[in-house]
Amino acid sequence: MLEIKRDKLGQLSSIESFRAIVEGMTDALGDKATAVALTSAGRKHGKEVAAKLGFNGSEQNLDDAAKQITELLGEKGSRLCIIDRIVRDGDSIKVYALETLCAIGGTEESPPKCTFTLGLVWGVLGELLQSKLKASQTESVLRGDSYDLFEFTVLT
Known part of the structure; x- marks a missing residue:
């Protein structure tokens, strides 16, 4: 990947700009196509984050993983979100996110x-x-919940 250096502005951008991108995509593509595109982009970036953290197939404790993810994506990192905790119960995994x-x-x-x-x-x-x-x-801070709660079911 080509690395672009921004000497004066750095690597971070505003939430306002992100929202404008999402709203523009929604106007052009519609809600469903935008959701698919953004989810896919997120998954691709998530795989890159996992590689950066050395998670690929590692036997990582989920509490430690949550801390490492937040280190990279939270206040000291890219400021995407804070992962408060990851809880596994059998084939179900819940991720409690803040300030997404x-x-x-x-x-x-x-x-x-x-x-x-x-x-x-x-x-x-x-x-x-x-x-x-x-x-x-399954939960959203925008609906009055305490977290943005993401639930995952293991298929294989």
Whole structure:
């Protein structure tokens, strides 16, 4: 991948710009196609994050994984989100996320979905567990919940 260096602006951008990208994609492609594209982009980036953290097929403790992911994506990293905890119960995995990039903007009638962040977590977990997963967002801070909760079911 070609690395672009921004000497004055650095590697970070604004949430406002991200929302404008998502809204522009939605206007051009529609809700479903935008959700598919953003989830796919998130999964691809999640696989890259997993490789960067050395998670590919490792026997990583999920508590330690949550800390390492947050280190890379949280306040000291790219500021995408904070992974508060990852809980596994058999074939079910719940990821409790805070301050997700996707959970900004929208309206009460049409709150944004955390498609990119969900995809990213999905990509990381798939690589960490070396499993195919089914994913969904079951709670949202925009609906008054305490977390953006992502739930995964292990398929293989």
